[in-house]
Amino acid sequence: MSSQSVRKPLWARFDAEWYRRQYAVHLGDQGQAGTDALEAHYLTEGKARSFSPNRFFDEKWYLSVNPDVAAAVRHGGFGSGFDHYHQSGYSERSPHWLFSETGYLSRYPDLTRSTLDRLGLVNGYDHYLTYGDREFRSGHLFFDPRLFYARALLAPAESGSTGAHAATDIPQAGPFASFLDQPSLGNTTRVSWYFDPEWYQATYPEIVTAVQDGHFENVLHHFLTNPDAQAFRALEWFSEEYYLELYPDIGSAIAGGHVRSGYNHFVHYGAPERRKPHPEVDLQAYFFTGSVRADIENGLVRDAFVHWLSRRHSPAPDSEAVLSELRKFEGLAARKAESLIPLLIRQPLDFTLKGPPALSVVLYVRNRLPLTLSTLSALRTTLRGAIEVIVVDAGSQDDTVRLDRFARGVRILRLPRTTSRSDALRTALPHITTSVVLWLGQGMRAEHGAIEAGLAHLNAVPLDSSGQETAGIVTGKILRADNRILEAGAIIWRDGSTGHYMEGALPEAPEASFRRRTACGTAPFILFSRMLAETLGGFDPAFESEASALADFSLRAGENGAATLYEPAMLAILDIRDHDDVNYDDMDNGTLLRRHGAAMHSAEPPSPALLTRARSPRDATRRILFIEDRIPLRHLGSGFVRSNDIVRTMVALGHEVTVAPVYPSTDPLPVIQADFPPEAELLHDRGYDVFDRMLAERSGVYDCVWIGRTHNLGRLMPILMGQAACLPTGGIVLDTEALAAPRTVLREEVLGLPQTATVSELLAKELADAWLCETIIAVNDVDKTVLREAGYDNVAELGHLCPVRPTPAKWADRRDLLFVGAIHEPDSPNHDSLIWFVREVLPLLTERLPEDVRFTIAGFRGAAVDLSVLGRSPRVELIGPVADPSEFYQTHRVFVAPTRFAGGIPFKVHEAASYGLPVVASSLLCRQLGWRDGQEIVSGGTNDPQRFADRLADLYSDEELWNAVRAGSLRALESENSEKAYTVRLNAILQNVFTSSDRMTR
Template sequence: MGKNIITSWIDLQNELLCLKINSMYYKKVEAGRSIYYVFHPKFYPFLLLRLFVVFLNFFRFNSLLYQPYKIRSQKTFFSNQIKSSFLKNSFEFFFIFAGLRHFVKPSYEADYYNQRIKDVDLSFSKTDKPIVSIIIPVFNQVEYTRTCLKSIALNVSKKYEFEVIVIDDCSTDQTSEIIASLHGIVYKRNSENMGFLLSCVRGIEVSKGKYICLLNNDTIVLNNWLESLVETIEDDPNVGCVGSKLIYPYGLLQEAGGIIYSDGSGVNYGKYQNINYSKYNYKRNVDYCSGASLLFKKEDYTTIGGLDKRFEPAYYEDTDLCFSFRHLLGKEVVYQPLSTVVHFEGVSSGKRAKKGNIKSYQDINRIKFVEKWTSVLTESFAKCNVDIAAKKYLSTKKIMIVDSYLPIYDRESGSNRLFNLLKIFKNLGYHLIFIPHDSKIIEPYYSMLTSKMGIEVITKERGKFSFIQVLKTISKETNILWICRPNLNKKYNFLTRYNAKTKWIYDTIDLHYIRLLREFKLFPKKKLGRKINRIKRLEISLAKRADYTIAITTIEAETLASEGVKNIEIIPNIHVPYQGKKLPSFSNRENVCFIGGYNHKPNVDAALWLINEIMPLVWKINPRIKLYLLGNKPSPALLAYANENIIIPGFIEDVSEYFLTCKIFVAPLRYGAGMKGKIGQSLEYALPIITTDIGAEGMALTHNENILIANNAEDFANNILNLYENEFLWDKISKNSKQELSNYEPQKIEQLLAKIFN
């Protein structure tokens, strides 16, 4: 067992142990137990294990592991509960080592915002035409309100103009003096105490924004809180309202969307769980989202008649509002995990219902809610397992997709193809479960799948055994198991055992053994020769066993058929024509470019062939032509070639500028297999291409019509020099490129997939 495996195992056990201790402790403390509950005997075995893990970490000699202890030891959470300074610090020290501060981050605390924004510097820009009106009803608790406002000032960008409206419900502390004096705040004080609901109504009445965002004052909004809410509702006209992920200040999950049962009782999905667990981290439809952070269109709010005043003074008004958006307007209620809010909960109203307090209205208004929505609640809200209830709005058609890692769609061709396939699967009405074999959460790709597209991404977050159990459970309801690459098909095809109706689809990406065989012809090595035979046997065996085998090109489909494989379908790369400004003409372009991920050996070979053999022949005739080697992860060895004529910029998020300004795209691929995404990418921009037979493989392109083909350095150089000066030929190939691309547009691929799936 390697060192990294051991340390990863220690970290995982520490995470699971801390979650257990935190969940046990805070669940009881929130219900009214003393802060000293951690000394109950039931904690002893867990605390001993935790201290053992801490002991192990101190022997790993990694200063980063000690940092949380150092930071936390300088603070205390017990300013109000414990008088003695010595006891306070001792108790905090114990909490740190017990793991009860494990999930806390600095941005969850008021100090973080006080250090960055002084009280006198807190202000907001005034705007006459806000996109969003943030409405914050308050009753006392001015320090919470000020922290909330500081978090808005610090964490909300200028992408969407907003106004902040504070409705003061007759506070008796310093709220009126402090908040009313802040620049840029719309402050309104009620003439009498009206309660939360009517304060919200008043705030909405005076608002100017297209969107209303209700926000509790006992909250801290985190980075991208507002932007992700607005983007969600703007991206889909079917969304009626969208709510945030709520977390406790001690770092556990408070709510990942709400569940309502037929008796009107509610459940905060994921309460006291790890905020990073995958089942709480993808966009989905829910019964309701808490009014602690909820965004909706003001126009829709007016259409449904606003907040129902039968739920005065508070509780169930947000649930009723969400039900109205869904059942009166026919719109969706969406949970958006990218929007995260720390919610202290119960600061104004208390955490437990007592006779006469505001919290007591929770039970009173539940009865009113049931009376109003009886016909809806009896349909599909029977009590059941919370994980099942949380997924009631998901499609019953499910696809599980397995690949080596998340689709890094702007960095490599295979990932771009898969990313486009995911979009098509969604269009076909499936719920998608994506399994990245490496379990790595890579941004922005993870958020694109989960929070933008609503794809459930499953990782080994709780260890390998738990991971396998989760996959087995999901497999029982999976219609299609789409597995990429031969090695992953070998590992994951066992999942078909749990549902006889599941279709197993083996997506080859390309025929690996053909790529290796071509590499062997250029660089013959005995070890590579043995690997080719092993990979070929595996690929053919898997293709014969799978319900469907996906080839990328006609050539590879014919190769598989010749080996006795049946049920072959061709799903090529997917490309969309460039939709931007008018394409520059021949005379407004210069230089040549190549693109590829340099962790893929055929791309490295192509780049070196260009540098060492092809371009020197070009530069003898035209030394002014520059070569741009675009793409991800160029090695230090490749970067060493960079000079005034060879530009190697590394990864660039948007490469369109190069495809719009370069005169020629070159792809001197000497080995490889499948369809080359870089060729399709150039066709998208109608940029004339010079490549090899292997580069053009599988795309039915014709030399001198829609592409130029050259298979040795001299011919390649001559084609570059000729096309660089020949405007007639350049225009002809550019024009024909646009026509060729139509075979690879999403609509055609969607038709093919619908046929396979049905």
């Protein structure tokens, strides 16, 4: 550490009081001396006896794990291990057995060198002791500050204590500092899920004796510092012998000194990789149960092993206590509705028109005033504008006769008790003054924004490829009083029977959460035009139940070119289910069958196995199953942006698209839904384990199965073969996204690794199952050529959709370098390229660029990715994921893309260029893009740090070159990657696939 430093880190200070207590036996009478005398003792005698100057530095441990330092101390190069750490070791080495410098900086990538410099801190440990400990950051995998604090709070107070519990001081002092002050806590308090002190003491009683004799501070200290790490197990659920036998490669890592033991490897690498720690613990299977994966990816726990350990003794929820019967919820809803009466008698609802209404509501009632008031109250709350409300009272004999005292401005039509719903609508029609009608039932409560969502699509959305058919009726998602679905659109079967789609499911069920055409809606919450109702003569009086009358109304509307649209955002709750309202009458089935024979003939037979096929009418619309690693959210990068664009374009072309991930999504549902058009079905909550069942349940549904990435085809092949009869065998598409074989060979060349196989051999293995596919998609011309040379002639090219959106900032208004890209795994192309650039290229720019120029790195980072090595450069700023990167593209001057091995097309380059930010990239990326050096891009060469630095400096400093490259890349994108060109290209591919699919199914 620089001698010029004014501020001393905590770890660099001599702590006289701690020294006095720690070495009391050795000090004898000198222990009563003052601070200066004790420090003098440390300098003259303590160093030589391997004493530590404070509790934050462990001299003996430091020398034991750094034999080079120990040798230097023996030969007089340093007075002590602490002297070495103080002078230079602090930059990379760890000072204490319970703190890891590299681990801390890796765990918290915000702690870059520039961040530490701004805070006036010398290293990660300085930050930890100054800020991080009290922020409950963790400095070591075997010290979890939150677990320590929670267990300390649960521990009994010290005997005779009358004040506050000692644990209440932990947040102010810091968990780590508190633990070091009371090292005996390591015997009684669990401070990490990776170590069980009670089990350890029971299993190794000799260690308890060693601790009592003062050889170790506590049993955790023994486990982490003893010289024979493989001889001791940290807990019951890890077997060193089993692990090393199951994974023999780890033995060589131990022999080479890379890890202390199998458990050391497991904690650092094996647990995140979900390797098996014990014959009875299957982390891979556990990872895909319940909320495990979501909890890990949302940062609640580090890995599946910790999740399993921390929840092993959690009791299973009592399902009967959680779910009450529907009638209990309906009873609560009824009492809630009754509570409105005293409120509304004092302050009535006001529907008085103060302007022309945009909507007419027809509410059919018979007695049950509380339910009527509940419906009207929800209507007034959710829709504040002018509404024309017409209540048709079918002979009520309760307080409904005084409805006008509870709701002003409502037109009430009094009719006999025998009045049917058909009569009610027919009577109301002459009184309707607007063009749009909402048919509403008692007890139906519209939720916020529901009616507006329906109105936005009535008569406004073309529902077929011709654009001629529009939504004449809009129905919504209806929930029961228990918050389960009553109906998400309805199904009409070939025998004339009808059914509620998704009844009993949770409201967020993917099958009920996307917009689609439906046969009908049969719950009393539907929107339609007055003209349509007049044309059809309202509801047909031949039907006994309201549900059947509404089904007939939708069928007749369809015969007149007005389809029924299901809009999930049109959400309502039916407080009390009136069986006469929403149930179906068997006699009505025959009537539907007789009156709509043609429609019934094209409907599906009544079978639960055909629910997905029956939920929307079969017409010119095509159905596509889109398979990806994950739900392709745009912030994930790495090809997922392209997949997202493909789904969006498929939907825009009028197709019904189901997105099925191999791995369930862990992102919040609103984030997922916001990233896709509302017409896409997103099976976000399921994955590979249900693919077999899903394909069986959806047999014959899809015209095209689009499989993203070659490894997914191989992974799914046994399932696809097992369910071949369910698939469109002429409509299977393999979207390679990026061929792995050329990238693998190039990676081996770049990194100097032994070549495992040739490109041809790897490609043959990668495409071993491609024979199943009607079409193979290449992302660029390079991959297309490789595929054709491999013998495939059914290859189409589909790159990126990237419309231009240049930011206005000029060259002079910008500064700094930028990289935006996802890093999902260690040693991935982006990870490798950034490490290479920061290590090899940035130092060459020291004299070429101003000192204050920064390199900003933004984008998704996988949990296992360590970027701390990048953060050591004072030029680097680590940002992490960004929702909107446009601000960075507006302010930075040059985008850096130094990729050394990769496949496909670099979307990050397209995106940066689309915002008008010039790019310097490796020759590899230039070839993949087909862009020319100095015209659309600047080439940094092939694995050549000096050339890359020179070309980057040229682009950064030369305004004329900068403007030329900016203009050239925008022209290229406009020509090759516009929305129009992309849509035409994808449509041509799909039409060829559909033609083949139709031919094979005939």
